[in-house]
Amino acid sequence: MLNSRKLSSLRSGNISARYKEGFFITPSGKKYSSLKNKDIVFVNLDGSFDKKKGIPSSEWKFHQDIYLNKKKAKAIVHAHSTNATAISTHKKRIPPFHYMVAMAGGYDIKCAKYATYGTRDLSKNIIKALKNRKACLIANHGQIAFENNLSKAFELAEEVENISLQYITSLKLGKPKILSLNEMKKVLSKAKNYKRE
Numbered sequence: 001m002l003n004s005r006k007l008s009s010l011r012s013g014n015i016s017a018r019y020k021e022g023f024f025i026t027p028s029g030k031k032y033s034s035l036k037n038k039d040i041v042f043v044n045l046d047g048s049f050d051k052k053k054g055i056p057s058s059e060w061k062f063h064q065d066i067y068l069n070k071k072k073a074k075a076i077v078h079a080h081s082t083n084a085t086a087i088s089t090h091k092k093r094i095p096p097f098h099y100m101v102a103m104a105g106g107y108d109i110k111c112a113k114y115a116t117y118g119t120r121d122l123s124k125n126i127i128k129a130l131k132n133r134k135a136c137l138i139a140n141h142g143q144i145a146f147e148n149n150l151s152k153a154f155e156l157a158e159e160v161e162n163i164s165l166q167y168i169t170s171l172k173l174g175k176p177k178i179l180s181l182n183e184m185k186k187v188l189s190k191a192k193n194y195k196r197e
């Protein structure tokens with residue numbers, strides 16, 4: 001789906017799902033079009049894994065750190081989707097130019113500071129940008145989204161990509177009008193109530 005829905009090409013990006021005291025994650029360096037169930041790697045929450053059973057994605061550390069820091073995170077989708085990545089290369093957050101920005105959990109979608117992929121430093125930056133959020137951009141890299149199940153996490157990543165495209169398009173006409181903090185608070189509380197119904 002990362003390939004067919006144009007979220008990430010060939011083997012970039014990665015997906016994981018929490019399971020018991022760890023998580024299943026896509027493997028390192030394999031094309032998604034040829035992935036089999038047996039290729040999916042299990043990583044314990046302490047970061048250990050059985051190398052004989054496969055090597056997890058080189059970016060497994062930020063998946064581990066999100067599961068350790070966010071109790072509600074049950075699945076994570078990380079993608080180098082074109083429009084989210086384009087904004088991330090400007091190290092810009094996405095402001096509330098549209099109320100759907102609230103889908104990520106707050107007033108805006110933050111952009112995590114750059115650090116080399118696969119490092120703990122990048123993990124730290126991502127955790128910071130995910131404070132009170134379920135999705136963020138990652139500078140000069142891409143985007144990441146988590147949810148309480150895999151299909152919802154995937155949907156959120158698709159939504160972040162869609163919002164990114166709308167934001168870039170809107171910028172072509174000049175500076176878009178931004179919604180107020182008050183209005184976004186209304187939208188956020190509406191979204192919460194909607195989920196409860």
Ligand SMILES: [Zn+2]
Nearest residue numbers: 013059141142
């Ligand atoms: Zn990546």
